[in-house]
Amino acid sequence: MADAAHPVAAPERDFGVYIHVPFCAVRCGYCDFNTYAPGEGEFSSRDDYVGAALAEMGTARRAMAGDPRPARTVFFGGGTPTMLDPAALVAMLDGVRDTWGLTADAEVTTEANPDSVTRESLTMLAQAGFTRVSFGMQSAVPHVLATLERTHRPENVGRAVTWAREAGLAVSLDLIYGTPGESLADWHASLDAAIALEPDHISAYALVIEPGTRMGRQLKRGEIEAVDLDTQADMYEAADERLAAAGFAWYEVSNWAREPGQRCRHNVAYWTSQDWWGVGPGAHSYLGPRTDADGTEHGAERWWNVKLPRAYAARLAAGEDPAAEREPLTASDLALESVMLRLRLVDGMPVADLPEPRPGQIASLVADGVLDGRAAIAGVLRLTLRGRLLADAAVRLLT
Template identity: 60%
Template sequence: MSPSVLPDGDPVPADGALPAGIVPAADRDFGVYIHVPYCRVRCGYCDFNTYTADELRGHRRDDYPDAVAQEIALAQRVLEAAPRPAQTVFFGGGTPTLLSTDALGGMLSAVRDTFGIAPGAEVTVEANPDSVTPESLARLAAAGVTRVSIGMQSVVPHVLAALDRTHDPANVATAVAGARAAGLDVSVDLIYGAPGESLEDWRASVTAALALEPDHLSAYALIIEDGTKLARRIRAGEVAAPDDDLQAEMYELVDDLTAAAGYDWYEVSNWSRGGAHRSRHNLAYWRGTDWWGFGPGAHSHVGGVRWWNVKHPAAYAQRLSQGISPAAAREIPDEEARLLERILLESRIREGLPLDAVPARQRGAAAGLIADGLIEGADAVRGRVVLTRRGRLLADAVVRALTE
């Protein structure tokens, strides 16, 4: 939860206190996101808030865990009225595994000591396959990590080159085997629609990923974000923009191959081996529960309030060292905005959206969506909006029909 461009918002007090009248509900699930903003190389398609070594003037990577620990202490003061153990913890980035296992374990210990970690909690670390070893994965498991999400993206060399990915595809299997030996759940992440990628290239990547028998697979369509190297190359005519029709074929292919291998879709871009292996942390985002995002550029949501931290690691650490909240701004979405977000997010998941959550004037749109093959008729009769596969490809159109 750390995009590179921060929205505008209202100012946040120096102590980070929530607005008057906002009291977090003690019975709502609470998640923790820890952003690790470091990468060896900036991928051409990525617009997340990440930094390579030469972009870190005024900041030492080794000091980062201490800054996060300071924000965790601040969060304890802000949330003192409603202490809740973390149901999920997610280390994202960037490449979290560029930090030592001691650094990652230390931040996890700070969460545990401050909030507690619920029994059976899901604790995930994102990893580049070149940045882990069987030994480091075993140490992460010993520190309390339960799940690793490995950025595979593709097995085809020219596709990886188009994405500026530098890892050796052969290292993915080594990373998966190491995670398995450490007793960790394994997720594999793929991206489709890169310049020059064919349907058969994509088939090779999905087939290779499924051959590793991960517990979970994510497959994301490449989106061209303004300001990225890839966007500039497309504008210059150096490479072609993603083809929407080809991306749709690629989505249908991954959905067919995962189903044949025994995986169930549970969110538009995610499949798992049964419900026990779904990403509980990401489901918490889609269901709108509470989470605190630690780190530069990280976003948080507690009690209906949203805020986001300053972007650069040096500015983030400096504010915390001065006892000042690192939050750059915040907002309290109004009822209309919250409803739109709920429809947008909950319609993406397999359980769908309660039809009675849709404004009364728009519920009649369900009949047209059924007729167009975009939502499941049987589920609609039971009072839920559940996307068909065609609906997953046209999810934005479904949201528009239910909100406009």
């Protein structure tokens, strides 16, 4: 692990903290995240987890000694962070304060399931410095929630949003479209229900059925049928149309906010290659090019922790580095990743920032309606609505 004599991050970049809480009440059939339900072999105690997370922050304090940047964003993800007692989440946020400090305007988000919070727990989080909650709504249609194996009832979402508003928290809702058996009418109903709750922010993600998940095995056995790509495209276009009519503006391919100030600053930091430290089993971290105290320059680096909670806790208890692997990143790596990430944003990216000139490819993408032609003439690569559906293909052509 790095110490005070090792690289510290460049102060001109923002710094954020991600805290991975790997616990869920049940494992949803589509989930391939690093999460563990009760009874699964690597479900370490929640108390042990909190202690391990705080211990990792201690190693981070030593690794980043000399770097004065406080965290501008903190994001508790998972899993279901609100499965932990709110006092545990507050303790970890206090750990962030003690390790790095927080900016005066810090955005502090926790993900939550609608049935994993109470009025009291949300109030406690708000009083401790949390500013935002992102609820996993996913759908407002019971049969779609059942297919996704979500445990909450649709009416729980409105109740949770009300409690969050009373606590003074900004509210985001996460939706999933393209669930097997979900019709376009079902998706419209979910969009309308989410909009009616008047959140500040909505995310909408196409369901990807991964082979190793329970849903993937059901698909392979023919027990369910995947929604075709054309229908998923129709669902995305319906989301953009309905959300725009309700006053939401897209700022990233899968994210819409009522106002620029209500965008998720933590995720924007990922897409714009800011620095972050990921705490917890399986969490990823990234520090860009940085300099030693003696002036020695070092390149960018990414690393990720061991995935299993027990192994993560055991390493930290033994005073060992929890990182499973580290990856140095070249200037070429960073340039390619920048295209992949920035092109997804509403502001797009300057043509001049491409790793290599691509005039022919740009012209082709404009002709195909993937890139905005006027923006391209002005030197900016910006996706059209059609382009958002084909963003990955556009990146491949441009890199």
